[in-house]
Amino acid sequence: MSQAVVSEPLERTLVLVKPDGVRRGLAGEVIGRIEAKGYRLVALDLRTPDAALLAEHYAEHEGKPFYAPLVEFMGSGPVVALVAEGQRVIEGFRSLAGATDPTAAAPGTIRGDLGRDWGLAVQQNLVHGSDSPVSAAREIGLWFPAL
Numbered sequence: 001m002s003q004a005v006v007s008e009p010l011e012r013t014l015v016l017v018k019p020d021g022v023r024r025g026l027a028g029e030v031i032g033r034i035e036a037k038g039y040r041l042v043a044l045d046l047r048t049p050d051a052a053l054l055a056e057h058y059a060e061h062e063g064k065p066f067y068a069p070l071v072e073f074m075g076s077g078p079v080v081a082l083v084a085e086g087q088r089v090i091e092g093f094r095s096l097a098g099a100t101d102p103t104a105a106a107p108g109t110i111r112g113d114l115g116r117d118w119g120l121a122v123q124q125n126l127v128h129g130s131d132s133p134v135s136a137a138r139e140i141g142l143w144f145p146a147l
C-alpha cells in the first residue's frame with residue numbers, strides 16, 4: 001500500500017560571496033558551509049558585477065547613507081554568485097550568514113566567525129542572501145536570467 005508523503009516545496013535563494021570574501025579566500029569556506037548544511041548548488045559564477053546590476057540589486061537601499069559606498073564596494077572585485085536550493089533555504093542561509101553587523105553576528109555564523117568591523121562606511125560582511133521568496137525570485141532573475 002502506498003503512503004502519501006507531504007513534503008515542503010523546494011525553495012531557491014541567491015547567495016553572493018562579496019568582494020571581501022573572495023579577496024580573503026573565503027569563497028570555498030562559504031560554499032562548504034552551504035553544502036554541509038545539505039543545500040544543493042544549482043548555479044555558480046565568479047564575476048565582477050557592473051554598476052547597472054548593482055543598482056538593480058540594491059534598489060531598496062537607494063538614498064541611504066551607505067548606498068554609494070555599498071555599490072562601490074560590491075563592484076570593487078569579483079564576487080561568487082550562486083543559487084542554492086532546498087526546503088526553507090532562504091531562511092536557512094540567512095541563519096548560516098548571521099546578523100548584518102559582523103561584530104554583533106553570533107559565533108557559529110559565517111559573519112560571526114569570519115567577519116569583523118573594519119571601520120569603513122559600509123559593512124564588509126562577506127555574504128549576501130535573499131531575504132524573502134519575492135526577493136529571491138527577483139535577484140535570481142537579475143544574476144542568472146537563464147534559470
Ligand code: IDP
Pocket residue numbers: 066070099100121122123124125127128129131
Ligand atoms: P543584509 O545583507 O543582512 O540583508 P541589508 O539591510 O539588506 O542587510 O543591507 C545590505 C547591505 O548593506 C549589508 O549586507 C551591508 O553590507 C550594508 N549595510 C547595511 N546596513 C548598513 C549600515 O548601517 N552601515 C553600513 N553598511 C550597511
